[in-house]
Amino acid sequence: MNESILRRVLLVIAVVGLAGGIGVWRTGLGPFDAGTIWTVATLPVVAALAISIMRDFWIGRFGVDAIALVSMSAALLLGQPLAAIVVAIMYAGGTVLEDFARGRAERNLKALTDRSPRVAHRQSTHGTERISIEEVVVGDTLLVRAGELLPVDGILLDASASIDESAVTGEPLPERRGAGDTLRSGTVNAGETFSMRASAVAEESTYAAIVRMVAAAQTAKSPFIRMADRFALFLLPATLLVSGAAWYVSGDPIRALAVLVVATPCPLILAAPVAFIGGVSRAARTGILMKGSTALEALAQVRTAIFDKTGTLTIGGAELIEIEAAPGRDVNQLLQLLASLEQASHHVLADSIIRVARGRQLMLSHPRDVREHRGAGLKGRVDNISILAGSRSLVLADKPLPGWARSGEEKYRDEPVLRVFVALGRRLAGVFTFGDAMRADAHDTLANLRSAGVTRTIMLTGDDGATAKRISSMLDLDAVVADAIPADKVAIVEAEKAMAPTMMVGDGINDAPALAAATVGVAMGARGATASSEAADVIVLTDRLGPVAEAVRIARRTRAIALQSIVVGLALSGVAMAAAAMGQIAPVAGALLQEGIDVAVILNALRALGDGRQRRA
Known part of the structure; x- marks a missing residue:
């Protein structure tokens, strides 16, 4: 019985x-x-x-x-x-x-298990077949219909998709994803049918890992x-x-x-x-995975928080920081024209520009007569407007900057940013500045950690001192360590841990040793940094820093x-x-x-x- x-x-x-x-x-x-x-x-x-x-x-x-x-x-x-x-x-x-x-x-565990993906729709030359998720292999093309769970982790093949990630990250509103974006198992297709390419088998996908950890x-x-x-x-x-x-x-x-x-x-x-089980379950509902009650108890006692910079305190990519437009020019029109042209480019900035435009609900046009100047920029026509975008030397040649653009040039002269100059009909119309921007919630997160009892915060980065100083000047930090290689990071974490229980927060593969060395390692796992997630005790599934402070609050x-x-x-x-x-x-x-x-x-x-x-x- x-x-x-x-x-x-x-x-x-x-x-x-x-x-x-x-x-x-x-x-x-x-x-x-x-x-x-x-x-x-x-x-x-x-x-x-x-x-x-x-x-x-x-x-x-x-x-x-x-x-x-x-x-x-x-x-x-x-x-x-x-x-x-x-x-x-x-x-x-x-x-x-x-x-x-x-x-x-x-x-919460039963709810997680009950909604685990069980079937997938695999596409092949013979049509679409319904299979068990255990049969999915990496590289399979899968069809996900409206309202269905994503069976495994994968890459979006269609132009866009609307994904409800609330069960995995706690985010209440559907997220818009574009071609090439990473998709995670256990999330729900909140829009039209789309195709994806499997990047992991079921047992190694996000949702299976969540169930195992809880x-x-x-x-x-x-x-x-x-x-x-x-x-x-x-x-x-x-x-x-x-x-x-x-x-x-x-x-x-x-x-x-x-x-x-x-x-x-x-x-x-x-x-x-x-x-303790209740606390772990509560954290899982908000997109925070704690590897057992030991991790939760250790997190409850941290007094020092160490943060990596790139991808943790900052967004960790070439993100649009500012658009400077010539007098009389509309910023959104400039962005729409540039994003339309960048659809024909494979440059690292192209995806970022297109994503920003789509985020502003701008309708992109099909570019024509596109010519790429390798490493310098693009030239083409969009809506019968001639557009040239790229480096200053490509767009302006030896011409001086107009007066409206000089303040921006001075502002970013010594900063680690990329500047894209845009000319319409041979006249400079705007300048787009891209860089590693501060996370919008970084300042609030540090303040919330102090309110929760964390008495010392440190930024630890492999970047040069000037870059580290630019970011740290905007935050309330107790110490900044720059030019740190992975071995240096481990040594600093161990030194801090000897004085007080220490939390290390990072997202990159090079952060894994430091995460393992800390009293509690917290990985920003939204972008799938497998090595850092495996080394960490706590994993934040949302691409935000705020849940780190929430995890400490829940643990305490x-x-x-x-x-x-x-x-x-x-x-x-x-x-x-x-x-x-x-x-x-x-x-x-x-x-x-x-x-x-x-x-x-x-x-x-x-x-x-x-x-x-x-x-x-």
């Missing part, structure tokens, strides 16, 4: 036995007296608990369930069957409560949880000592029984794992809830034991009191599943 069902059956037997005994006691009817009925209803719980304890002892595990066995057995031997049946109900009810609490905390978090024990388990081992001898002393001093064995009854914290020690709140549940629950049990030893609590009342404590503690631990922020009306 399933153990969860068995626990429910035992609870039903105990409750029916209690009710039946009370009925006989009140009416005086029936072949047996109330005490016999209560004793018989208690015995199945005692037997099941004894078997469970022996089985656990056989595999080297020992817990506080033994206190419940001792208290029920002592109640029966001392002729207190009512106390025994109440303890049996409290114990059986506690185990059912444990199942409920664990089920609530693990509900599943591992269900069983992994953090040092905090192991400490709670070890503490539980001292509870049995301490309880026996207090109950024996109460009996010795008072000469009343019932007092000893009352102490045993109130010291039955079976669900109590479950509070820590329930809270979760650990605080777990600690609160353990300390308050055991303190209340200690007070109840003292009161029982002094004869202030009877065995039956003690059992009811202890169950109330256990329920309160478990419900408190379940708060880790929530957001924790105060809502304003």
